Amino acid sequence: MKIIITVGKGGVGKTTTAASLGIALRDRGYSVLVVSLDPAHNLGDVLNLKSRSGKVKVLDNYEIIEVDVDEAVRKYLDEVSLMIKSTFKHLSVLNIDKYIDILSNAPGVEEHALMSEFKRIIEENDDKDFIIFDMPPTGLSLRILSLPFIHKSWLMELKNLRKAILDRRRMLKNIGEELGDVPIDESSDPVMRELDNMLKECEFLIGKLTSRDTMCILVLAPETLPLLEAERAFRKLSSLGISVRGCVVNKVLKLREHVPELKSKIEEQERCLNEIKKVFKDMTIVEVPFLEQEPRGVDALRRYANYIDSLVDLVLRS
Amino acid sequence: MRLRDIFKKVITGISETFKERSAELIKLELRELENAFTLLIISPLIGLPGPSTITSLRLLPYIERELAQSLNISRRLDDMLAEMLGYLDIT
Ligand SMILES: Nc1ncnc2c1ncn2[C@@H]1O[C@H](COP(=O)(O)OP(=O)(O)OP(=O)(O)O)[C@@H](O)[C@H]1O
Ligand SMILES: [Mg+2]
Numbered sequence: 001m002k003i004i005i006t007v008g009k010g011g012v013g014k015t016t017t018a019a020s021l022g023i024a025l026r027d028r029g030y031s032v033l034v035v036s037l038d039p040a041h042n043l044g045d046v047l048n049l050k051s052r053s054g055k056v057k058v059l060d061n062y063e064i065i066e067v068d069v070d071e072a073v074r075k076y077l078d079e080v081s082l083m084i085k086s087t088f089k090h091l092s093v094l095n096i097d098k099y100i101d102i103l104s105n106a107p108g109v110e111e112h113a114l115m116s117e118f119k120r121i122i123e124e125n126d127d128k129d130f131i132i133f134d135m136p137p138t139g140l141s142l143r144i145l146s147l148p149f150i151h152k153s154w155l156m157e158l159k160n161l162r163k164a165i166l167d168r169r170r171m172l173k174n175i176g177e178e179l180g181d182v183p184i185d186e187s188s189d190p191v192m193r194e195l196d197n198m199l200k201e202c203e204f205l206i207g208k209l210t211s212r213d214t215m216c217i218l219v220l221a222p223e224t225l226p227l228l229e230a231e232r233a234f235r236k237l238s239s240l241g242i243s244v245r246g247c248v249v250n251k252v253l254k255l256r257e258h259v260p261e262l263k264s265k266i267e268e269q270e271r272c273l274n275e276i277k278k279v280f281k282d283m284t285i286v287e288v289p290f291l292e293q294e295p296r297g298v299d300a301l302r303r304y305a306n307y308i309d310s311l312v313d314l315v316l317r318s
Numbered sequence: 319m320r321l322r323d324i325f326k327k328v329i330t331g332i333s334e335t336f337k338e339r340s341a342e343l344i345k346l347e348l349r350e351l352e353n354a355f356t357l358l359i360i361s362p363l364i365g366l367p368g369p370s371t372i373t374s375l376r377l378l379p380y381i382e383r384e385l386a387q388s389l390n391i392s393r394r395l396d397d398m399l400a401e402m403l404g405y406l407d408i409t
Contacts, residue, residue, distance in 0.1 A: 080375050106371040108362075154369035158377075161355050168348035175341055182383065190380045198373060 002130050003122065003208065004315060005145070005242075007233050008219035009226045010137035013250035013288070015046050016295050016304060017219050018134035019064075023298060024305035024312045026062040030129035034062075035121055037114050037144070038136040039069040048297040059298065067117050073104050076113040111144045118144070119205055130315075138233050148205040149240050155199045162192055210241040215318065217246040217311065218280070222272040231279055245318065246311045247283045249276055251290040284314040349387070356381055356388040 004021065006014040015036065022034040033055075036043035043066055044052035057063050103109060118133070125131055135141040169184040183189035208214060216237055220226040230247075237244050252273070253266055277285060288307040295304040305312070359377050361368030368374065378385075 076372075080372060084375060084379055103371065103375075106362075108370050109372065112370065112372050151370060151373070154373065158355070158358060158369065158373075161351060161358070165348060165351045165355060168344050168351065171344055172341065172348065175337060177341055177345070191377060194376055194380065198376065 001122070001126055001128055001213065002315070003211075003214040004130060004132045005135060005141075005214070005216045006133070006219055007135050007138060007141050007216050007237070007244075009221075009229045012219050012221045012226055013248065014219045015042050015134045016301070017217065017248050017250070017308065018132045019043060019046050020295070020301040020304040021217075021308060021312065021315070022062060022064075022130070022132050023059070023301050024308070025130050025315065026059060027302070027305075028312070028316070029061075031061040031127070032063070032130045032132065033121075033125050033128045034064045034132045034134060036064070036066045036134045037069075037118065038134060039110070039140075040136070041066040043134055046296055046301070065121065067114070067121075069110065069114065070104075072117045073110060073113040076116050077103055077109070108147075111140070111147050114144050115147050115205065119201070122208060138229050142233060142236050145209065145237065145242065146240055148202045148209065152199065152202040152206065155195055155202065159192070159195050159199070162189070162195065166192070210243075212243075212318070214242070215246065215315070216242055216244040217248060218244060218283075219248045219250055220276070221251045222249050222269040222276065224268070224272060227272050227276060227279075234280070245283055246314055247276065247280045247285045248288060248308060248311065249273060249285060250288045252287050254289045284310055286311050349391070352384045353388045353391065356384045360385070 004018075006018045006021075008014050015038070018034055018036075022032045026032045034043060041052075043064055044056075047058055047064065049056060049058070049064075052066055053068075055063050055065050122131060135144070163186070166184055166186060166189060169179055169182060172179055173184055183191075186192045218230045218234060220230040234244050253262065253269055255262065255266070273287070286308045288304065291304070293300065295301055358368055359374050359381060362371045362374050
């Protein structure tokens with residue numbers, strides 16, 4: 001199973017690219033799942049779908065899921081509260097459900113919930129040849145994708161600290177100090193066990209994200225701001241060890257006639273295109289013209305796919 | 319009493335005091351480490367940078383004792399300096 005992730009600034013065409021790449025791969029005989037992790041979904045819209053809850057089969061071997069983010073947050077917090085309840089049995093008078101609503105707005109919870117959906121979806125769809133994740137705009141995407149890495153370094157710190165605590169406890173026990181009923185070994189310490197569980201989850205995700213079978217595709221318009229953002233995303237993802245191998249330059253203006261009003265716009269685009277070719281010289285770069293009609297629906301997305309043909313090859317090759 | 323016995327007594331005396339003193343120090347160190355650990359766990363819940371709300375929630379149930387201890391200490395923070403100096407025998 002291979003994982004493809006589309007990343008880029010809002011409105012540049014991530015969803016269109018994800019959906020279209022999916023159709024191209026499916027047309028070549030692979031089974032494909034396209035997943036939208038964007039809280040403001042438009043995958044269903046891009047495919048002109050009416051019903052859009054759960055997994056929707058659009059074509060044979062081509063399914064999509066729009067992850068309900070609020071639902072994911074709720075489900076995630078339910079799991080956590082269950083865990084807490086089972087350990088805090090004596091606190092059953094304390095109605096933790098009451099706090100769940102507040103928690104759903106706590107910083108970082110949305111990213112956590114989305115990452116946990118990411119994990120669940122790749123585990124449950126192991127039979128697919130490709131899973132394509134359509135991500136939210138860059139900022140949130142990067143926060144979601146870097147979460148397991150940040151989380152891991154915190155967990156390692158906490159583990160070291162916990163080890164030091166257990167060491168001291170053992171020392172004291174060895175010289176005959178009475179410590180009461182506290183865990184002194186890593187194997188009997190529930191905190192260590194929980195830390196290890198979380199660490200395992202992180203490592204699974206890091207393994208998946210940095211695997212050879214996973215790649216990010218940058219989507220950008222040939223304009224200064226999207227380019228700057230794409231560069232930042234590229235640097236960040238590379239520093240995490242997530243490979244970024246393809247780049248879609250979308251909405252390139254190609255005019256048949258000379259339009260004076262658009263002259264400076266076209267010049268900016270040309271300048272940016274040259275810059276993109278320099279900055280991302282090791283990537284497969286494809287250009288998609290600004291289309292007269294919005295590429296929506298399966299047929300239009302097939303036409304869009306013609307422009308990203310070498311990207312399809314790249315995905316199949318690697 | 320033979321000289322050797324006196325010597326022996328002195329040595330045992332010293333090592334006993336040493337043991338007590340070092341036990342006290344390790345205890346102090348242990349408590350500081352436990353405090354640091356607890357603080358890190360509750361930070362995200364009180365708006366300080368820390369691992370994450372979720373990590374905190376998952377660990378919280380297991381650090382009840384440490385949490386109580388930290389709260390206790392923070393309540394009598396003023397005595398802390400005196401206590402430390404006491405441990406180090408600086409008066
Ligand atoms: N090459 C193109 N020519 C014309 N319109 C396009 C082109 N590519 C995408 N669009 C249109 O631009 C809009 C934004 O595209 P899309 O939804 O794929 O972007 P996005 O990056 O997913 O946006 P968001 O960040 O909001 O999720 C859509 O209406 C889409 O139909
Ligand atoms: Mg989108």
